[in-house]
Amino acid sequence: MIRTQNIVKIFYTNEIAKTALSNININIKKGDYVSISGPSGCGKTTLLSIIGLIDKQTSGELFFMDIDITKKKDHQRAKLRKGNIGFVFKDAFLIDELTVFENIELPLIYLNYKRKERIDIIEKELLRHKMIHLKNRYPGQLNEEQQQMVSILRAVITKPSLLLADEPTGRLDSKGRDNILRTFSGLNEEGMTIVLATHSPYISDQTQITIKMFDGHVVTDNNITI
Amino acid sequence: MNTLHYIRAAVKSLLRDKLYSATNIAGLALGIGLSIIILLLIKYELSYDSGIKGSKNIYRLTTRGESPDGIQTVSNALTPLPLSGLLRTFHETEATTRLIPGANKLIKYNSASLKQSRFFFADPSFFNVFELRIIKGSVEQLNKPGNVVITKTLADKYFKGTNPVGKKINRDGIKYNIIAVSEDMPEASHFHFDLIASISTIEKILNYNRKILDKLEHNWKSLVCYTYVKVKPKADLRIFEKHLNKKARLFEERSKPENKTTTATSQVNTTFHFHLQPIRSIHLHSKLDSELEPLSNPFRILIFISITIFILLIISINFINITTAEPSKRLRDAAIRKLNGARSYHIALQIFTEAFIISASATILGLVLAELMIPAFNKLFNLSLKLSQIQGLQDIGMVIFITFIIGIISGGYPAKFFSGIDPVNIFRNRFKLNKSSFIMRGFIIAGQVFVLMFLSVLTAGIWQQLNFISERYPGFNKKNLLIIDRAYTIKQNYEDFKQEIKHIKGVVNVSAATSVPGEGYMKNIFSYRGINPPKKTPVNVNFVDCDYLQTMQLRLMKGSFLNCETKDSMGIILNSTAIKELEIKKPLEEHIETANSQNKSRKFNILGVVGDYNYEPLDKKTEPLGLVLLCKHNFFRYIIIRVEDRKDKRTLSAIRNTWNKYSDNEPLESFFLADRLNDNYKEDSRMLTALMIFTLFSFFISVLGFISYASFLIEYKDKKISLMKTLGIPDNYILRNLIGSFGKYILIGVSLSIPTALMIIRIWLRNFAYTEHVSLLNLLILITLVAGTGIASISYQYFRIVFKKNYHYLTKR
Ligand SMILES: Nc1ncnc2c1ncn2[C@@H]1O[C@H](COP(=O)(O)OP(=O)(O)O)[C@@H](O)[C@H]1O
Numbered sequence A: 001m002i003r004t005q006n007i008v009k010i011f012y013t014n015e016i017a018k019t020a021l022s023n024i025n026i027n028i029k030k031g032d033y034v035s036i037s038g039p040s041g042c043g044k045t046t047l048l049s050i051i052g053l054i055d056k057q058t059s060g061e062l063f064f065m066d067i068d069i070t071k072k073k074d075h076q077r078a079k080l081r082k083g084n085i086g087f088v089f090k091d092a093f094l095i096d097e098l099t100v101f102e103n104i105e106l107p108l109i110y111l112n113y114k115r116k117e118r119i120d121i122i123e124k125e126l127l128r129h130k131m132i133h134l135k136n137r138y139p140g141q142l143n144e145e146q147q148q149m150v151s152i153l154r155a156v157i158t159k160p161s162l163l164l165a166d167e168p169t170g171r172l173d174s175k176g177r178d179n180i181l182r183t184f185s186g187l188n189e190e191g192m193t194i195v196l197a198t199h200s201p202y203i204s205d206q207t208q209i210t211i212k213m214f215d216g217h218v219v220t221d222n223n224i225t226i
Numbered sequence B: 001m002n003t004l005h006y007i008r009a010a011v012k013s014l015l016r017d018k019l020y021s022a023t024n025i026a027g028l029a030l031g032i033g034l035s036i037i038i039l040l041l042i043k044y045e046l047s048y049d050s051g052i053k054g055s056k057n058i059y060r061l062t063t064r065g066e067s068p069d070g071i072q073t074v075s076n077a078l079t080p081l082p083l084s085g086l087l088r089t090f091h092e093t094e095a096t097t098r099l100i101p102g103a104n105k106l107i108k109y110n111s112a113s114l115k116q117s118r119f120f121f122a123d124p125s126f127f128n129v130f131e132l133r134i135i136k137g138s139v140e141q142l143n144k145p146g147n148v149v150i151t152k153t154l155a156d157k158y159f160k161g162t163n164p165v166g167k168k169i170n171r172d173g174i175k176y177n178i179i180a181v182s183e184d185m186p187e188a189s190h191f192h193f194d195l196i197a198s199i200s201t202i203e204k205i206l207n208y209n210r211k212i213l214d215k216l217e218h219n220w221k222s223l224v225c226y227t228y229v230k231v232k233p234k235a236d237l238r239i240f241e242k243h244l245n246k247k248a249r250l251f252e253e254r255s256k257p258e259n260k261t262t263t264a265t266s267q268v269n270t271t272f273h274f275h276l277q278p279i280r281s282i283h284l285h286s287k288l289d290s291e292l293e294p295l296s297n298p299f300r301i302l303i304f305i306s307i308t309i310f311i312l313l314i315i316s317i318n319f320i321n322i323t324t325a326e327p328s329k330r331l332r333d334a335a336i337r338k339l340n341g342a343r344s345y346h347i348a349l350q351i352f353t354e355a356f357i358i359s360a361s362a363t364i365l366g367l368v369l370a371e372l373m374i375p376a377f378n379k380l381f382n383l384s385l386k387l388s389q390i391q392g393l394q395d396i397g398m399v400i401f402i403t404f405i406i407g408i409i410s411g412g413y414p415a416k417f418f419s420g421i422d423p424v425n426i427f428r429n430r431f432k433l434n435k436s437s438f439i440m441r442g443f444i445i446a447g448q449v450f451v452l453m454f455l456s457v458l459t460a461g462i463w464q465q466l467n468f469i470s471e472r473y474p475g476f477n478k479k480n481l482l483i484i485d486r487a488y489t490i491k492q493n494y495e496d497f498k499q500e501i502k503h504i505k506g507v508v509n510v511s512a513a514t515s516v517p518g519e520g521y522m523k524n525i526f527s528y529r530g531i532n533p534p535k536k537t538p539v540n541v542n543f544v545d546c547d548y549l550q551t552m553q554l555r556l557m558k559g560s561f562l563n564c565e566t567k568d569s570m571g572i573i574l575n576s577t578a579i580k581e582l583e584i585k586k587p588l589e590e591h592i593e594t595a596n597s598q599n600k601s602r603k604f605n606i607l608g609v610v611g612d613y614n615y616e617p618l619d620k621k622t623e624p625l626g627l628v629l630l631c632k633h634n635f636f637r638y639i640i641i642r643v644e645d646r647k648d649k650r651t652l653s654a655i656r657n658t659w660n661k662y663s664d665n666e667p668l669e670s671f672f673l674a675d676r677l678n679d680n681y682k683e684d685s686r687m688l689t690a691l692m693i694f695t696l697f698s699f700f701i702s703v704l705g706f707i708s709y710a711s712f713l714i715e716y717k718d719k720k721i722s723l724m725k726t727l728g729i730p731d732n733y734i735l736r737n738l739i740g741s742f743g744k745y746i747l748i749g750v751s752l753s754i755p756t757a758l759m760i761i762r763i764w765l766r767n768f769a770y771t772e773h774v775s776l777l778n779l780l781i782l783i784t785l786v787a788g789t790g791i792a793s794i795s796y797q798y799f800r801i802v803f804k805k806n807y808h809y810l811t812k813r
């Protein structure tokens, strides 16, 4: 699914160059449930943004579904991303004036699904996650856990092959956290590849594979030798 | 495409922030309302004389005259009487008519007087040239003396409910028979009439005196009537004009021996050329003497068009200001959409949908506002604009086009601005726009400053010039001068009348003249033989009585004024310009000559020299002038009365009573000279008023814009500001920093607008001989005002936000 070769990311700000990632080599297979863990500032988010085809590495090579991304232009990356990669963050990032239904609908709209199809797909998902009663609510009328569930549904509504999550439980209490993690496990059981960044060992322990990072380096990788 | 989604999302986004949407729509609507009114105004101005059927083929003949030495002396809308007859012989002519304005005499129907009625004489073919609908009766008998056609408006006013056809009215002792009621001239016409009598009535008025009549009818030298011609659609006008002039010359030559006019006022030695002037061009482009009604000029259209463009620009900028004032929420939404598969154009489409919804609702509201504001504008501009004048596909298309353009302009930058967001921002949860968008935003505010400053300077410039003209000393005392027009009714009783007026308490002096300042003058070529070669120049001649100097309070520079006792009709008073132009060294010992109809020269002894005074409209450069004593047989038009106080009702009513005693019930037509002189600037004053309104409007919009920009700037620099606050840097230092960022763009706007506005003012000032430019002080005041408003806005926003936010969160972390 994802393979990186010597990925380096350097941020240049006001004359200071900050190396956020140095020589990252990872290999994530289809159906894996991977966590990237490490202390704050070690480069987890940066790595996710690169394998999510959002940011560009400074050097090194990146393969997504065996396609060489390294030289792809912005709009080609966007096209590859569309429907194939879902994102979840600490913040739910819902659009306030759209209802739950409309928020989840967004990816389908940009993939030009017909309205009827959209209704079918979304209602089915909402039913499955026992959230159909929230369909016409606005984000402001939901608690944090519900908001995060909506953002997860939005991320997976197109049945993407890869789900990236950056500290997805960072705002939740332990009950909410466990519910979300259960949802992730369920999605993984259905075959979705998941990469989850977290600074919490409690969470990384629940994934099949953990990539440990420190100061821009991968420290241990259960599968891949450095 | 999921059109519905875009519309729904747009509506929801607009409903989310109601204050934002309301401000946006209100600003746009007001601007659109104003623009619609101006567009109506422009449309009205451009539509002049095109409301008449076949107006494209209707021409007015105008007269240009040159003296034998090629000096242009006549440029007049009037023509000789026989011209129309000559036109009739050309195959290019479809119809032609003469039109002679009648004097303002009392018209009576039974005992009611038809007040302020515009009375004309015309040929029966008038209604073939101007194809007005005949509502009642028939105009066929308009060739018979005493027959008259009245307009529907007059009929409705004085013949309520009854059929006016067949009724008799009385004017100046002559009975007129109403033969028809016609539709009125369209409002946007260069002349209007209430009654048109047959031109043959003039014979009756002149008691069928053949001698006078023949002289009139065959006289190619005196300009008495307006001549109109409707040409055949495919006529070659150049050839037509050429042949016409050739033939006219021939007739002119032939008629010469019969011409016995001896007064210096006839244009004896002048050769006339006749020109075809499309009536549609008269309102904006004609610059002739003896126009029937005041005209406009293309500069005004230019001003109005640029005002419209500026208004649309300024309201679109306002939209941008408000939309981007606090951009992070929108940037965040755009990033979320992008992360979920939206491309930049999806975001742009979303913003444009919002802009179009706003501009469409603003247009609807704007039309309502226009409807509400039109009465006030009509009053101001003395017009009768109606919203219903927006009609036809073209106009509706125009309104839709404006809506569309506003949507494009106002949506354009925000669309670019928000759609450019990189979704990577989501990973950092910080939504920051890029530097180029920030700079672009600065230039937009500079554009707003430009428009505001441009309008302000233009307004100031026009105001200053009009003020200057009305305050300037014109070389005579223009205050408290009462002028009686058409005073010739008094004729031989003038001396008695004058004595009686002089004895009224409050009357300072009385005089008579053929012309008064602001009116037209007779031009004659005078030559001075005291130098070699002799010097020739056209001189305006005014026949005045001996009290003219004192009444007008002119300055006598040399010699003495015309003397009543000596009755020396061969004496002349020249103004300084005439002396200079004729290059006369010692004027009091010299004489000048002019040729009369027999080409015999007449000598005039120079008795004195008066200082230059503005005897033409105040803004015209003083030309050579000669004052000659009125003799018994000279025709004078005006009586000039200097009163002590124009507000003294008793003096004025005493004058009126005396007039009634001597004038045989002719209505008194009088005005104060200062008012009449100011009337020349009425259109300019109206333009000034309109400009002031729009400047004020743009000022308010700009204040909104400055406040929005200030909050935008503060949000952009949020991190820097919080850092500085944490480091304990005092507010005034941070504020100065912010003002510096803002001031840069104010400076750009101001420095570009001032030269542009000054250039436009300079073009406008070309209409004036005496000009005053915008003073440095006024410019400084305006700059201070604009810059001050900008600084005040940013200070206000800064302290508001500093108080709201606690800038210590950085230290806490
Ligand atoms: N846009 C940026 N500009 C400069 N430095 C950055 C930027 N984004 C991240 N960094 C730096 O890169 C390092 C890694 O950050 P990040 O990937 O956010 O770590 P994590 O997600 O593990 O906390 C940090 O030191 C951070 O300060």
Ligand SMILES: [Mg+2]
Binding pocket: A041, A044, A045, A046, A166
């Ligand atoms: Mg992180």
